[in-house]
Amino acid sequence: MSGPSDFQPSNPALKWIERRLPIFGLIHSSFVAYPTPRNLNYWWTFGAILSMMLALQILTGVILAMHYTPHADLAFKSVELIVRDVNYGWLLRNMHACGASMFFFAVYIHMFRGLYYGSYKEPREVLWILGVIIYLLMMATGFMGYVLPWGQMSFWGATVITNLFSAVPYFGESIVTLLWGGYSVGNPTLNRFFSLHYLLPFVIAGVVVLHVWALHVAGQNNPAGVEAKTEKDTVPFTPYATIKDMFGVSCFLIFFAWFIFYMPNYLGDADNYIPANPGVTPAHIVPEWYYLPFYAILRSIPNKLAGVVAMFSAIIILCFLPWLDSARTRSSKYRPLAKQFFWIFVVVCILLGYLGSQPPEGIYVIAGRILTVCYFAYFLIVLPLLARIETPRPVPNSIADDVLAKSKGRAATAASVMLAMVVAGSLLVGGTQNAKADEGGTAPPAQKWSFSGPFGKFDRGSLQRGLKVYKEVCAACHGLSYVAFRNLADPGGPGYSPAQAAAFASEYKIKDGPNDQGEMFERPGRPADYFPSPFPNEQAARAANGGAAPPDLSLITKARSYKRGFPQFAIDFFTQYQEQGPDYVDAILQGFEDKAPAGVTIPEGSYYNKYFPGHAIKMPKPLSDGQVTFDDGSPATVKQYAHDVTTFLMWAAEPHMEERKRIGMQVFFFLVVFAFLMYFTKRKVWANAH
Amino acid sequence: MTTASSADHPTRRDFLFVATGAAAAVGAAATVWPLVAQMNPDAATIAAGAPIEVDLTPIAEGQDIKVFWRGKPIYISHRTKKQIQEAQSVALSSLPDPQPDSARVKAGHDQWLVVIGICTHLGCIPIAHEGNYDGFFCPCHGSQYDSSGRIRQGPAPANLAVPPYAFLSDTKIQIG
Ligand code: FES
Numbered sequence: 001m002s003g004p005s006d007f008q009p010s011n012p013a014l015k016w017i018e019r020r021l022p023i024f025g026l027i028h029s030s031f032v033a034y035p036t037p038r039n040l041n042y043w044w045t046f047g048a049i050l051s052m053m054l055a056l057q058i059l060t061g062v063i064l065a066m067h068y069t070p071h072a073d074l075a076f077k078s079v080e081l082i083v084r085d086v087n088y089g090w091l092l093r094n095m096h097a098c099g100a101s102m103f104f105f106a107v108y109i110h111m112f113r114g115l116y117y118g119s120y121k122e123p124r125e126v127l128w129i130l131g132v133i134i135y136l137l138m139m140a141t142g143f144m145g146y147v148l149p150w151g152q153m154s155f156w157g158a159t160v161i162t163n164l165f166s167a168v169p170y171f172g173e174s175i176v177t178l179l180w181g182g183y184s185v186g187n188p189t190l191n192r193f194f195s196l197h198y199l200l201p202f203v204i205a206g207v208v209v210l211h212v213w214a215l216h217v218a219g220q221n222n223p224a225g226v227e228a229k230t231e232k233d234t235v236p237f238t239p240y241a242t243i244k245d246m247f248g249v250s251c252f253l254i255f256f257a258w259f260i261f262y263m264p265n266y267l268g269d270a271d272n273y274i275p276a277n278p279g280v281t282p283a284h285i286v287p288e289w290y291y292l293p294f295y296a297i298l299r300s301i302p303n304k305l306a307g308v309v310a311m312f313s314a315i316i317i318l319c320f321l322p323w324l325d326s327a328r329t330r331s332s333k334y335r336p337l338a339k340q341f342f343w344i345f346v347v348v349c350i351l352l353g354y355l356g357s358q359p360p361e362g363i364y365v366i367a368g369r370i371l372t373v374c375y376f377a378y379f380l381i382v383l384p385l386l387a388r389i390e391t392p393r394p395v396p397n398s399i400a401d402d403v404l405a406k407s408k409g410r411a412a413t414a415a416s417v418m419l420a421m422v423v424a425g426s427l428l429v430g431g432t433q434n435a436k437a438d439e440g441g442t443a444p445p446a447q448k449w450s451f452s453g454p455f456g457k458f459d460r461g462s463l464q465r466g467l468k469v470y471k472e473v474c475a476a477c478h479g480l481s482y483v484a485f486r487n488l489a490d491p492g493g494p495g496y497s498p499a500q501a502a503a504f505a506s507e508y509k510i511k512d513g514p515n516d517q518g519e520m521f522e523r524p525g526r527p528a529d530y531f532p533s534p535f536p537n538e539q540a541a542r543a544a545n546g547g548a549a550p551p552d553l554s555l556i557t558k559a560r561s562y563k564r565g566f567p568q569f570a571i572d573f574f575t576q577y578q579e580q581g582p583d584y585v586d587a588i589l590q591g592f593e594d595k596a597p598a599g600v601t602i603p604e605g606s607y608y609n610k611y612f613p614g615h616a617i618k619m620p621k622p623l624s625d626g627q628v629t630f631d632d633g634s635p636a637t638v639k640q641y642a643h644d645v646t647t648f649l650m651w652a653a654e655p656h657m658e659e660r661k662r663i664g665m666q667v668f669f670f671l672v673v674f675a676f677l678m679y680f681t682k683r684k685v686w687a688n689a690h
Numbered sequence: 691m692t693t694a695s696s697a698d699h700p701t702r703r704d705f706l707f708v709a710t711g712a713a714a715a716v717g718a719a720a721t722v723w724p725l726v727a728q729m730n731p732d733a734a735t736i737a738a739g740a741p742i743e744v745d746l747t748p749i750a751e752g753q754d755i756k757v758f759w760r761g762k763p764i765y766i767s768h769r770t771k772k773q774i775q776e777a778q779s780v781a782l783s784s785l786p787d788p789q790p791d792s793a794r795v796k797a798g799h800d801q802w803l804v805v806i807g808i809c810t811h812l813g814c815i816p817i818a819h820e821g822n823y824d825g826f827f828c829p830c831h832g833s834q835y836d837s838s839g840r841i842r843q844g845p846a847p848a849n850l851a852v853p854p855y856a857f858l859s860d861t862k863i864q865i866g
Contacts, residue, residue: 086728
């Protein structure tokens with residue numbers, strides 16, 4: 001793309017093609033011979049990382065679409081079936097869901113890098129603006145993708161975000177109706193979001209081509225911010241940049257794999273494991289972490305239209321950056337003031353993100369307003385002003401001079417990149433764990449679980465006892481509808497044989513039909529059948545239980561959580577703490593007290609529970625000592641029952657957990673070895689360039 | 691790419707490049723595996739393909755029924771004396787896919803023919819009691835099967851397949 005190439009393939013067949021379609025010359029000049037500044041640091045590898053992420057998201061997305069059903073009644077279930085039944089479905093889903101977060105994480109680093117080194121300045125304005133367009137498309141794609149699992153957060157996120165458009169004067173309502181395809185968010189909305197979610201990544205890929213084209217016309221910026229002048233300033237893209245990018249990618253994959261295999265739900269919201277319910281809004285509507293700064297800006301303005309305008313302006317303003325910052329020196333390395341303000345701006349963005357995850361009350365609102373002002377002031381006041389008053393330090397004459405000036409400190413960069421990524425990532429995202437259990441409940445005590453940590457495994461005895469407790473107690477009111485009897489014999493489960501699972505199934509009566517006479521009939525259960533639900537429908541469940549339908553327990557340990565708070569959530573990232581759900585469920589089962597403490601009034605038909613949010617729970621104390629007897633001599637106590645049934649429910653919520661952790665360890669081992677190999681290969685290749 | 695200074699140990703460098711390349715290849719292959727394996731039937735589909743039981747009492751002589759197993763139509767024919775006779779007497783050498791009738795039914799249950807009702811040509815469903823051989827006729831491209839489900843005429847290369855099944859009693863079979 002950087003002008004006609006004199007590249008000629010030697011193979012006659014390739015020559016024949018090249019004469020008619022000079023594609024090899026194009027590839028050669030764009031990705032092989034293309035001169036790349038020799039002083040690029042590791043922040044520049046994020047371009048390659050983003051390309052890889054886009055490719056990976058498209059690949060896993062196309063695969064998931066093979067198994068997903070875009071229908072309001074089936075979407076949630078189809079996602080669960082992907083995770084439970086499709087071969088490696090859990091892996092593909094985790095890759096795609098965590099991949100979205102990693103994609104945004106990388107794009108934010110890429111953008112901040114451009115901001116710091118002035119990569120938007122003349123002659124790269126169009127390149128930058130194309131980047132902003134990609135970012136906007138990513139936001140739309142990410143949002144619509146989040147709607148597809150059709151959980152509570154999907155549904156209410158879709159409702160809130162589409163309602164942003166109702167702020168448009170005169171046409172607002174019609175626009176929103178147009179987006180929904182109905183009177184509210186519903187099946188037509190889900191269908192079109194699926195269609196667009198499939199389309200937009202290819203549009204992104206198209207704009208990426210333009211982005212790369214513009215990059216290759218203007219040439220890459222570099223940390224010194226001076227243009228490449230002579231041969232000495234550059235190295236050919238292949239092998240130098242290619243190898244370095246691959247090393248960057250392999251390090252990033254380690255970070256990515258940490259989420260896929262060990263923290264798949266760290267970035268998600270527990271509420272999204274509850275199927276969409278148009279009648280109940282979750283206590284806190286929080287978008288995915290990557291939208292939080294803009295969400296905070298939206299909420300800090302007390303006027304609907306102004307808030308929406310401010311939110312969109314916060315992104316659109318990036319397009320004008322090349323003209324707002326008219327300083328001649330590109331790189332902030334040589335701009336002492338701009339450098340400081342840049343870091344302040346980074347902190348402002350992170351704090352806005354944190355505020356976006358907090359409830360919009362009290363000090364959070366005031367802080368949000370101040371930071372919103374800071375955000376805009378950076379672009380509208382600080383940058384234009386600095387361009388006038390700041391005296392930059394002298395920039396090096398050429399890139400070659402810049403390289404000579406710093407012959408050390410290279411190896412440290414890679415380490416600092418990793419560290420910065422990990423720290424910034426955990427900081428940005430941690431605030432989002434939002435919980436059912438955080439209003440007015442006491443934090444559940446942390447338990448010891450055999451399945452926690454990177455080597456965690458389910459305790460088979462505990463799973464079998466838990467199944468017994470579920471069958472004899474919980475099953476009277478709670479369904480377990482995503483678990484099939486055959487699962488009891490799956491590897492990583494309670495450890496029954498297929499024959500035992502079949503015998504277990506045959507004790508159940510399953511409704512089947514219609515038969516040849518058109519009638520429904522009952523037959524003994526088979527391994528392929530799912531645990532039958534105690535009530536035929538939600539209304540019946542509600543009516544029989546004082547107005548509160550007992551939730552299905554298949555996902556309960558993932559659908560419940562409680563707030564960990566700062567700095568605990570950041571520590572959780574490193575300790576791989578993922579057991580909020582089990583801790584909560586266990587605590588609820590043990591948290592019943594006969595008498596509410598003084599000052600707490602419990603309404604008629606409710607019961608006092610120490611750990612339930614608001615303390616008034618509709619479920620009567622389900623377990624009491626001696627209720628279930630275990631064959632293996634385990635104590636017949638509530639404490640033991642709670643522990644066992646929670647273990648069982650954790651397995652029910654994630655039957656492939658052991659496989660996930662086992663494969664994760666193999667992948668980790670491989671990636672670390674590979675990253676080392678890449679590092680030394682990169683050093684060998686670059687040895688010639690220094 | 692190969693402009694390394696001669697002072698470098700060439701063998702050690704080459705080993706490093708080969709090791710890195712090999713690791714990349716292994717990683718790529720291991721990544722492709724789940725991406726392809728996901729296309730195989732999922733666990734729920736496999737579980738739903740478990741054996742089924744069919745009661746034969748309602749099928750009168752000369753009648754047949756169609757049941758579904760693993761998404762495939764299975765013909766269960768209660769053959770007449772004439773049909774059995776025809777199926778047993780035909781000269782094997784005249785058949786495109788020679789197979790005696792005894793190999794296609796269960797011993798002692800000559801009257802029951804159980805075949806997968808999928809034409810071995812290109813997968814259409816043959817119609818029972820049609821064609822010239824007292825068996826099945828496939829309307830797609832004109833294949834004709836006899837009363838033992840053997841191909842007699844037309845483009846289909848093989849006999850109708852017999853699914854795995856067993857008699858649980860004289861009036862009940864389990865398919866699968
Ligand atoms: S499919 Fe039956 S004859 Fe072609």
